[in-house]
Amino acid sequence: MNNFSRRSLLLGTLGAMTALAACGGGSDSSAEGSEYTEPAADLKAQLTYSVWDQTQVAALEQNIAAFNEKYPGIEVAISVTPFAQYWTKLQTQATSDTLPDLFWMNGPNFQLYAANQKIDPITGPVEAGAITPANYPAALTSLYSLDGVQFGVPKDMDTIGVWVNKAVFEQAGVDVPGEDWTWDEFQSVAQQISQKLQSQGIYGGAGGMDGQTTYYNTIFEAGGEVIADGKSGYHSPQGQEGIGFWADLIASGGSPSIAQLTDTTADQWFTSGKLGMYWGGSWFRAALAGTDIESDIVVLPLPKGTQQATVIHGVANMVAANSANKQAAHALQAFLAGEQAQQQLGEAGSVIPAYTGTQTAFAESMPEANLQVFLDAVEYAKPLPVSANTTAWNELEVKYLPDAFSGTKPVAEVTQELATQMDAALTKE
Amino acid sequence: MTTTTQPVRAPSSDKPKKPRRDGFWPWLFVAPLGIGIAVFYLWPIVQTAWFSLTEFGVFGGTTFTGLSNYQELFSNGDLYKAIGNTLLYTAIVLLNVPIAVVVASLLNTPGLRGASVYRVLYFLPYVAMPTAVAMVWRIIFNGDFGVLNRVLGWFGIDGPYWISTPGAAIVAVSVVGLWSSIGFSVIVLGAGLKQIPPELYEAAELDGASRWRQFRSITVPLLTPSIAFLSVVTVIAGFQLFDMLYAVLGTTNMNATVFDSMSLVYLFYQAGFVTNDKGLAAAVAMVVLVLVAVATAIQFRLQKKWVHVD
Incomplete structure (x- = not known):
């Protein structure tokens, strides 16, 4: 390469870097x-x-x-990406402003996208009367507003309950507990089943690394908070009690070990008939439909700790700020949030629709199982804990908590470490 | 061989030639490749180098922060753990080369029946979809219900929970990597074997050399160019380990062992897409770039000592 072109390459590189630097800062x-x-x-x-x-x-x-009966000219293509890859994809799309016109959003990720102007608010549709936020559970609607601006309404909602396989109880000769049961009862029933059916590798209960279905609930039930006023709630007596619940369950043999639960997750243990009680969301109904154990299922509310609680969450449809068809996208968003579509969604039985008054179809979709439990739980439900960069401290939870659950480290030591790291992550937001 | 058949160099002209001016034509001919490399490799490298000096917003937008990403990276134990895991993986997968040398020369045995069937069998893992392969291995490795632990049980060995025990997990992933890379090496070495003139073996036989001696003194030395190529490629691929780890072990949300088994590229993914610290991710990428460059440079330097060139 001659001198001239080498110099021009260098110059070009420098120029490009300056241009890049100038690109900083988002648009307002x-x-x-x-x-x-x-x-x-x-x-x-x-x-x-x-x-x-x-x-x-x-x-x-x-x-x-x-929707197409009303708007035959609007073609909608559904694109399904598994949850684990969904967020990576969405982030890439958001960075290049190529987000799909309408997409599912959840609580943990909402603030990130809303604060960075990636979502078109529903201010317009609400003013036009196409969406009425008051029709949905208030705790959930608030999850999708940021600084007083509403960006969407929930399309569905979920609460957590205990899915019980009656066949396992029968096999173990243990009675299915009543709806007003406590932590102690849960622990002792789980232990009894595990002991009696040990030879068949069947367990009574199961923990796991998913906070929403397990330890968030027990922290709330102990009277604690996962996150409050921008601070971690883990290193408090209530936080430790909520974590200790699962450490005790595993230590007593009432649950498979964390390693076992990593190889085969709690829901897999349950659907293969090797688990008596599974703490799971109402969405689990869809996974049970058509399985051998469907007829043996009954749902109980979470066992009561210091207080009764459960985590509530729901997915919302969001219109992308970069959408070329915002009017059509908002029309679909409004339609999906409306009573007719919500009724249909409820009748399909996979999730509980969020529109007040459309939920009974869900409860009746599996009449023997008492799915009403999930609807009654709304009364004492707490929103899923989120912040502006939720995934950053979610990572810390899965990094530190396994040591507490497996008993390698005392619970108090782990919550101390976790809370320190989590507070540091929260101040960065 | 070198003493008798040294080719005679064509006598060079007396004056040193003037560099010829070919105008723009050569540049035009390399342009398709050159532009591709510049746009998809060189330019992203420059960009990444710049991003590693900034705090990068989740959806773009940079603030210059100097070397603070590197400071964080080098003071944080994760980087060293990732380097260790990456080296361990690379070392285990490198075993595919000696294994493949043996397999390829066995396949090359004259008169072997069904050699092409074996070749296909060895090559299948390489062409199979990596994610599907990983799913099957996940089931094989399952601690309670997996085939591997069942078989180990017959010999009285109590196998660990392979994919959820720190230490065992990275070995498990490496074994899958090793298994799936043998096929490619066998094909490359098989082609190398075809290049060895059969007269050499005939001569050796006349001299009374055993099969083992032929393998050691003819096959291996003449295969060294292929072996060198394979080890460079394997080391580079080893440093880029991500998909196998991700597919076999899962994400950190599913499997806390991933924190202990992270490779360098996984560390990059984690920082870039999970904790949304893209500046730090860029710094990790730069470290990977430097390490691969150093490892490859060392290999090329060492190769001069052991690779046989005609």
């Missing part, structure tokens, strides 16, 4: 969102709709078929 688009009027029935548009749950696709297709 208004948070008010676009104006919205209901589109004309003959509007032609193509929309992509990204979701992560394959089991809900059938119900969503019914929703979209109904």
Whole structure:
């Protein structure tokens, strides 16, 4: 290479780096969102709709078929990405402003996208009367507002309960507990089943590394908080009690070890008939449909600690700020949030629709199982703990807590470490 | 061999040639490749180097922060753990080369029946979909219900929970990596074997050399160019370990053992896409770049000592 071209390459590189540096800083688009009027029935548009749950696709297709009766010219393509990869993909799409027109959002990730102007608020549709936030559980609606601006309403909701396999109880000769049971009862029943059915490798209960279905609930039930006022709630007596619950369960043999639960997750133990009681979300209903054990299932509320509690969460449909078809996308968003679509979603039985009054279909979808428990739980439910960069401290939870659950380190030592690290992550936000 | 058949160099012209000016034509011909490399490799490297000196917003936007990402990276134990895991993985997967040398020369045995069937069998793992392969291995490794522990049980060995025990997990992933890379090496070495003139073996036989002696003194030395190529490629691929780890062990949310078994590229993924610290991720990427460059440079230097070139 001659001297000239080498110099020009260097210059080019330098110039490019300066240009890059100048690219810093986000744009300050208004948070008010676009104006919205209901589109004309003959509007032609193509929309992509990204979701992560394959089991809900059938119900969503019914929703979209109904939507197309009203707007035959709007084509909707559903794209399913498994949950683990969904967020990586969404982040890449958001960075390059190529987000799908409409996409599922959850509590832990919402603030990140809303604060960075990636979502078009629903201010317009609400003013136009297409969406009425008061129709959904208030705790959930608040999860999707940031600085007083509402970005979406929940399409579904879920609470946590204990899924019981009656066949396992029968086999062990243990009675299924009543609905007003306590932590002590749960621990002793789990232990009894595990002992009696040890030879068959069947366990009574199971922990796991998913906070939403396990330790968040016990922390709330102990009267504690996972996160409060931007601080970690783990290193408090209540936080330790909530974590200790699972450490005790594993230590007593009432649950498989953390290593076993990593190889085969609690829901897999349960669906293969090797687990008596599974702490799981209402969404688990869809996974049970059509399995051998479906007829043996009954649901109990979570056993009571210092107080009764459960974690509530729900997914919301969001319109991308970069969407080329915002009007059509908002129309679909409003339709999916409306009573007709919500009723359909509930009848499909995979999830509980969030629209007040459409939930009974869910409860009746598995009449023997007493799914009503999940609806009654809304009364004492607490929203899923989130912050602006939730995934950063979620990582810390899965990094530190296994040592407490497996008993390699005392609970207090682990919560101390976790709380220190988590507070540091929270101040960075 | 070198004493008798030294080729005679063509006599060089008396004057040193002037460098010829070919104008823009050569540049035009390399342009398709050159532009591709510049756009997809060189430019991203420059960008990443710059990003590693900044705090990078989750969705873009950078603030210059000097060397603080590197400071954090080098003071944090994760980097050293990741380097250790990556080296361990690479070392185990490198075993595929000697194994493949033996397998390839066995396949090359004259008169072997069904050699192509064996070749296909060895090559299958390499062409199989990595994620599907990983799923099957996950089931094999399952601590309670897996085939591996069942078989070990017959010999009275109580196998660990392979994918959820720190230490065992990275070995498990390495074994899968080793298993899936043998096929490719066998094919490359098989091609190398075809290049060895059969006269050499005939001559050796006349001199009374045993099969083992032929293998040691003819096969291996003449295969060294292929062996060198394979070890460079394996080391580079080893430093880029991610997909196998991710597919076999799962994410940190599913398996806390991943924290102890992280490779360098997994560390990059974790910082970039999970904890949203993209500046730190860029710093990790730069460290990987430097390490691969150093490892490859060392290999090329060493190769001069042992690789046989005609």
